[in-house]
Amino acid sequence: MNQTPSQVNMDQTIGPSAPLLCDTDPPYEGEGRNLPPPPDMVPGRGTEPPVIQTNWNIPAISEGIAREAFIEYAASKCCYSKAPAKEMVFQDLQSFNTYRYRLETFTESRSTVNKVEPYRGEVIDYHMNGVIPLPWDIRVEVPDMFKDTIKEIKMPYTSSLKGCSVCGCGGRRPCGTCNGSTRQRCLGCGANGRIGTQRCSLCSGMSTIICQTCGGIGTVACRNCEGKGQLLSYVELQVEWKNNIFEYVADQKSGFPTELFKSADGERLFVDEQHMVYPVVSFPDYAINEASRNAVEQHHVQFASTSRILRQRQTIELIFLTRVEYEWRGKSYCYYVYGNDHQVYAEKYPRKCCCTII
Template sequence: MSHVSGYEGTTAGDGGGKYFPPPPDLVSNHGGQPPPALRDWNIPAISEDEAKEAFIQYAASKCCYSQNPAREMLFEDLQSFNTYRYRLETFTESRSTAWKSEPYNGEGVDSYLCGVPPLPWDIRMEIPDMFRDHIKRTKVPHTSSVKGCQTCGCSGRRPCSECHGLSRKECWVCNGRGVRLSDKKCTTCSGTGSSICNSCSGLGTKACPDCKGRGQLLSFIELQVEWQNNIFEYLVDQRTGFPTELFKEVNGKKLFVNEEYMVHPVISFPQSDINKASRNAVEQHMTQFGSTTRILRQRQTIELIFLTKVEYEWHGKSYSYFVYGNEHNVYAEDYPKKCCCTII
């Protein structure tokens, strides 16, 4: 490939290619701003009425569950095991280049004669919606040139892969014998044992797949700009015996949302594990993305995920269940009244 100043190391290939780190003036830093001030965190809790209504709805959703236990139960204890989910989103931009080619159709060529190619980070690209993955590709100005297609030797034609350039193929009816099982002449190939190749219409060649029959290629450097939302997530494990994978199904109540060019770690949350997770997340993302990509925006959130263990009595026996998430989903491992039924 041609040598282009500022794009040394760019090779031919699909996808990314050679990555270029952002120049020093685009590398992110905190700028010396103070961390968020101490604030009053309001931690709500679920009520008995809400817990009971959720249990009734849960029983109603199960075809084999009687609603009687949910409606007739007597509360023994209501224990709040609310947990917290911390998430840091770092929205980054990275740039890479690769040599690409396409069939040349006689259009104007934006070559080095038209100007000096701009550097990868000097090319202006409109930033899409924040915190959403996106990829854009564009030709780097003044890097185009016309070259002969090496695949077909500039002829625009390649031997047919079906008949291997012979123009004819073995007859599929008689398998090249010229006669059928009854020893009668094959009418499909007129006894010749072969027929004209339908793939190339008997020409023996087909249009070159690379240059589409043109014989020439337009080569250029393609810039790929990738915007990626990188997520760090941490969930406080309250060790209640509740299967924590179920938390992925539900949303939480947002207690804290902090969106800035660069965020500072949370330091004043009453749950120390969250403060530690925030500090680790900010440091990890700065190390991972601070010098290799351009950080455009960060957002950190803390969600309260409702988790309440309900202990109740029904017909003189004790049972329990969990209510979790904004949706008040229910997890009950030992529901007391189920029936065995078969759906036909």
Template sequence: MLNPHEGQALYAPTVPSPGPMVPPASMFGNVPGYEDTLAGGGGGYLPPPMPLHPNRDPEPAPVPQDWNIPSITEDVARERFIMYASGKCCYNNAPAKDGVITNMQAFNTYRYRLETFTESRSTEWATKPYEGELADFYTQTAPRPWEIPVTGPSLFQNHEENIKVPYTSSNKPCHTCSASGKMPCHECNGSGTKVCWVCNGSGKQGGDSPCNQCNQRGRENCSKCHGNGTKECETCKGKQQLLTYINLKVEWKNNVEDYVVEQNSGLEVDDLSDVTGKTLFKNAQYMLYPVYGFPDPSLSQASDRLVREHQAKYSQNSRILQQQQTIELIPITKVTYKWKGGIHVYYIYGNEHQVKAPDYPATCCCSIM
């Protein structure tokens, strides 16, 4: 049978897309103790209760007096330089092999690191497809956010947990699909069919030949909804009901800040971020006392500033669980060498003996064919 609308494409009426739907405030109950943080269905970070150790004052720690600079030999300097050059596709390793080392200079470079390990808690209303869970809303008084026991990670390890607050769960009809479990398919505008992509709705193919793709109908079943015109509701996953509850988000975070003492080697401070040094001093307490008496006064000043800033900043909306401060001596050796009459420099730094040669004299431009 020929298509009565021969020669024109058939279109289904447009079904407006509802877009992401925010659950109405009426879905959520009034939970004692959560009025401020959940007002209007929103959420917020919760100030912690009294400190864990309110009577424990930080104690000054002894600062060691061993500031020896780890030195490297000329053989090690040359070996690392050759490895560095050999690992570069555009570098000729002749300068590294044949260059004559004329000077090796070590520099004092200290890195102070402060770590403040915190726990923060925030709450928000949440929903999930209802799968027969117990709706325990108002069966007992819901515990306050900081009263809920949680098991944290190891110290100074970032981690996050989401916990359903007890006695806040209730089941409600799905607001997205009006508890039907289905929504119109937006691929076909709810019709279940789409214009045939072969004949563009004409029912014919290649002149007067009937279109085999759609059997001359001009339309074919929508592949997204299998011709049903509806799809499973993405909010309730077809369950028609939602479980509403208060979600407690617990976040453990290691807040790290570094200070590197300025040095005149010529190596950029940013280059030191990926290497380790010799640990001269490490101290961990619930609340730290700044480092005093260090040979370089700028490091002591940085320690005093950072400790005060961290304790003021992170005690507002989180609980400080532990602090740790470390002083590292990062070895830097500036190597000067001659090659073909020119004077050049490279650096070897960190426990890893990393190399940087900003003016390597034998490079070429190459391309990958």
């Protein structure tokens, strides 16, 4: 008996080769973000504050370094003349050496997310196979300290197999281009069958051609299950390691824009790294001691209840800052030299020219 095209299409709709198992969901309800670690993972803090050396000999920059830095600064600007930097007469060099405090708290947080993906024939780890571990009971190797990393792990005994509701477990859906009819409008002749007075060679005058999307089958693979007809459901453990940074720069009231310190290289004076650091209490600049106390308390409150604190590191850097006052052609000016790399900030420069690039 002859079959119509629609009957042929229905017969060619192939179901999944694996048996369809509509298992019940594993007994692991909902999703959890930043799940709190167990009490035995909450870190304790050391009992002794760090001892800090206080007899640093901090030299000021010389006039030669100040002039060389200013000349390089002028050379880097296309419209600045080097003459003021070369000819200036120094009036005063004021040192405003300041300090940058940084606290790094390296944390590990864990979250669970319900995931669904096409079933590709892998072994299914059903919840009947064992007891589902708690998120913090799963052993995960810690990556390099103080580097942000994310790792995703399929939790044991949380998998189940389900039929795809989009395609009715068949793996295929009606073609959206031809709506299952196996043919589509001929674009060469606009479905007229003719181009001018000539019969359309593309569709032979039929005004339709075999559907280019489904190849004349009338169905396409289901995108939801990638044509498998089945979906694998499981719980994914997401482990995130993050380096949380608190930074503070002491303001010396020098008139220098403090935001420029972010790009400045400093000289490291003090490093304290341990499981949980104790606030700095003996630094000569009281503002640094206060910043350390606030940072340690803030990070403990912010992260201890939702994350596992693995390591902390606090550093203090000296950032060189010199205000240079000079005279050029009878007028007084100033600029700043800052950082180990002797960067320059000058709000006003004595001689500029207007350059026009043609």
